Amino acid sequence: MTDSKYFTTNKKGEIFELKAELNNEKKEKRKEAVKKVIAAMTVGKDVRYTSRLDFECYLGSFHPSIFYFFSQDCEDPNPLIRALAVRTMGCIRVDKITEYLCEPLRKCLKDEDPYVRKTAAVCVAKLHDINAQMVEDQGFLDSLRDLIADSNPMVVANAVAALSEISESHPNSNLLDLNPQNINKLLTALNECTEWGQIFILDCLSNYNPKDDREAQSICERVTPRLSHANSAVVLSAVKVLMKFLELLPKDSDYYNTLLKKLSPPLVTLLSGEPEVQYVALRNINLIVQKRPEILKQEIKVFFVKYNDPIYVKLEKLDIMIRLASQANIAQVLAELKEYATEVDVDFVRKAVRAIGRCAIKVEQSAERCVSTLLDLIQTKVNYVVQEAIVVIRDIFRKYPNKYESIIATLCENLDSLDEPDARGAMIWIVGEYAERIDNADELLESFLEGFHDESTQVSWLKRTDVQVLVNSFFSFPHQDSDNPDLRDRGYIYWRLLSTDPVTAKEVVLSEKPLISEETDLIEPTLLDELICHIGSLASVYHKPPSAFVEGSHGIHRKHLPVQHSSIDTGESPVSGGPAAAMDQPHVIPSQGDLLGDLLNLDLGPPVNVPQVSSMQMGAVDLLGGGLDSLVGQNFIPSSVPSTFAPSPTPAPPAVSSGLNDLFELSTGMAIATGGFVAPKAVWLPAVKAKGLEISGTFSRRQGHMYMDMSFTNKALQHMNDFAVQFNKNSFGVIPTSPLPIHTPLMPNQSIEVSLPVNTIGPVMKMDPLNNLQVQDSFKCGLPQGSVLGPKSFILYLNDIFAVSNILKFIMFADDTNVFFSGNNMDEIIKDLVNVKGLHIIYSSLILPYLSCSEIWGNASKTNIDKLVKLEKNNL
């Protein structure tokens, strides 16, 4: 007789039978019936009725008695029964009954049998999920904490697991009171408990911040043996702890280096599992390699792709291979990549070819070899290989301009076989870039132009940049007929440029291109550091922080790598406390040039500095999408600039006189010399950080007064005005005694010298003296051209221009605003226009006020008014 019969019963009236059997007097029968119910539930049949009835009769009428039985069971001499009772009680997820649970649970937490205690520890977590308040009130958390010191490692592991989970919903409370004693207990339990318990304990350890490198080292020493554990999850958890604590160890110590060596074999061993495990391992190794490439630099061969690896494993391996590529192993890597490029799988082949290009860009010495490898591949004439190779060669040209142009002839031979937008774009770029060296460049381009309408947008953009350099007569053609507004707008921009000022246009289009970066898809360092803290978890597989995919119900607090403590505070430490605190946090604004944004600014100011369209992934999404929120209230860029002052944590003897010391002594009335040393002016705020405003300055003392001598230089393209100065509360109590004496607007390229008298009578901030000076500038309105926020605020300002008039129709493009006014015929239009007092009046009476009230200045020279009569529309 087997249990499978429960799956086969499928009669009508079965539920009634079940009910009857459940109420049967014979124990055997009841057991059978329960099995049947479970089987039915598993298959997904609707047995809710029976089971609910079952539960109702248990929870309803026998309410008190069932808990009597439970608590009786908790007293049972057999520990198995006691544990079972506790476990079952925790599974009844009904809020009302929790109070009946407390007493038995409290007893079980102190039970003599470890099996009961470990079950009870988990039960606390269950209870916390149902009723968190009660768990705290009843003091179960303290009992849990006591269990960390339990003699049985299994109990410790469960207590740690339960506490870790509970503490996740209380991010601020220090539930898992990790102190050296507790850590010691955990480390002792680590050696004895089951593999799963070890994982809990290791994960918990990774949240601990050792106070110094000695403690970190001793923990590492005790964790290291876990690296040779057979369970790869234990290994990975141990790797996580070690990776985190490596941050704290001094880089030059012997132990640091031995530890690095010890980390490599277990990581390699992780790759011996099933493809699924390999994939997870590779995702983690990818992070580790980005953080500390030295661990695996000797092991590159392990990441060579096996022929029968699934494609997702192959791609991950390829990625890691490139990251590990260096001058030492590049020959080997290239030989492998060349092999891969002849494999069957098209996707993989493409990635392999791309990888060759990344090698060339990463390891300069190998570039020549890479190029010749690519040329070999082009000779195979396999279509997708050729196309991919051309894209890659374009990147190599960008990295090493004017170095390998001898191969262009070979590339041009393959012109006809290109049918993918990417490859065509790349080829056009190459032709455009090296137009002087290719005799028939314009013919080649012309042949591309014929297919213009069929091309995808991306190619067309690229084509534009090059075409216009050569023959701008082609140019009228695309911009008139193109449907794509973005493309057409771009056409307009270039067309205007070309028609008004060819010299500028040449400057714009042929301006220096940003060099291609060496590592293209590196994870941003702060994210990488956070992910390192999550090695082995889902976050490391998704390469996303947990906050991105875990429901926020548990307040996940971001984990950070520990920071190495050192006795001398060298780095710039942000001012803490005081009203200035919020402003002092360095706010990183993405520095990649938002090219589209620059184009947008074209209508607001003279276009001089528009960079070459060089980024392939440029999209309007970035511009129009997010980022607006970041604009609100943040139109200043704080930046901190180390001053020239010598670090003086303690007042230095006057002989070593630096500007600050002089100042300091003066304020205490102990001036020794007049006209002491004045440090030369140093750049406090470089122009790139402050949208073109450069501030350099120093402190000096004249006639017993302190002065802050500054020179302001406007390196932006617009004038600046409304200067003001404000000092954060500082440890010397320095405040300005008069407002900043700059009253005239600062014109572009103008610079102005000011001397600001300062005094030390201001409020003193009780803190260690800061050894650097932090300067930030703020802008009251508008943004200098070229700043990242520029285009966004422009859109923000202009977005409600619709509201100024209901006669006018506005069509707004990313970079251009057209005002339309339409009528049935010319006369009517003119009449209407006269009624509204003429075009210029419309402009000056409606639009200008609008603009000025939002403090935007229209650039009249860039505003053109066309009176083209086309059909029945007037284009204003």
Place this chain on the structure above:
Amino acid sequence: MMISQLFILSSKGDHLIYKDYRGEAGSDVIDVFYEKVTALTGDQPPVVMSHKDLHFVHIRQGGLYWVATTTADSSPFSIIEFLNRLSGLVKDYCGSLSEKAIQMNFALIYELLDEVLDYGYVQMTSSDVLKNFIQSEAVSSKPFSLFDLSNVGLFGAETQQNKVAPSSAATRPIQSSRDPGGKSEIFVDVIEKMSVVIGSNGVLMKADIEGEVRVKCYMPSCSEMRIGLNEEFSVGKSQLRGYGAAVRVDECSFHQSVQLDEFHSHRILRLCPSQGEHAVMQYRLSDELPSAPPFRLFPSVERDSAGRLLMYLKLRCDLPPKSTAINLSASIPVPRGAVSLSQELSSPDQSAELQLQNRTVFWKIPRFCGGTQLSALFKLDVPGLSSASLLEVGPVGLSFELPKWTGTGLQIRFLRLSPVHPGPSQRWVRYVTHSDSYIIRI
């Protein structure tokens, strides 16, 4: 690591086992999972899939989907490891892994699930500890067969057959060994996986061996077992012991039940095996194989005057003459556009075929003795064959099985049980090397 739900599905998506540990999601996610997993294409990593804020981690064992769900940022590694362990446990308890075995033993499996996980935390997965808590008896699906009687000689005499265990011997439930009639047996398997890359110039570019020693124990009361490895076995590059043909591995790891006090001096693993199957030791060797790679290929690829592609392949087996490779299959990628194949093979038991959709020629050799050489001539009709398409030939991949042979040379010197078991007990030691990826570039 918090597992929210755990379920087992048949390959057709039938629900076999479903257990909810934390009440975070309904049982409807089972169907969501099945839809997702069947919609996966080959190039998508199947490991972690997400649905809303639920994440599925699954493995496939015995033709079944073993799935765990989680809502937190759990470790997929632990979950995969746990699922593998669970499937091992179920196999140990039920004898085999199949839809039928699971259906027949579902009560036992629910009982197991209750013990191994509590509120989603893994508690224990050692069959030794678990047997204290599991009350159900396993039901074996194996029908009574005359084959089982073949081990019993006439009048109960020991037969020669007794020396070789039937392959089914190792698939039976552990609990049945409680029965007095059950045989007490122990199997120690040394299994190695070999991956080799040989360059087009015949140079060995890469050679890795991943191996493990697996113990399968059906002893009702085995207190201690000692496994002696080769005495000259060494771990790590620096640790060469003496000279001569040392058996060396780069790295090895051990099951946590293994006592290593005698390992360093005498290369003896001491352990108290729990019932069921586990990997006692895992090891890895890269690059420096003690012997030559087992197979070498001498290819010549050319275009004949009629525009056909000629491939003349000579394959040599460098194993010692006593060893034999079985089920050898060579796959040779050929240029796209190949339409037909004609072949000349050196012996009649070999076969070859051209699979057009993979554009690959498969050359199958059922047995291949050490020290011998086989050859094959393939003629392919490829319309529009160019010299560039000759580059598309290769690399050749070999898959094979080498019974009674290990690439590292690891041997089990002895296998001692103490105290000596009173009843009849059987100890089996088996060796096998599989090809993981054996690539010869052309």
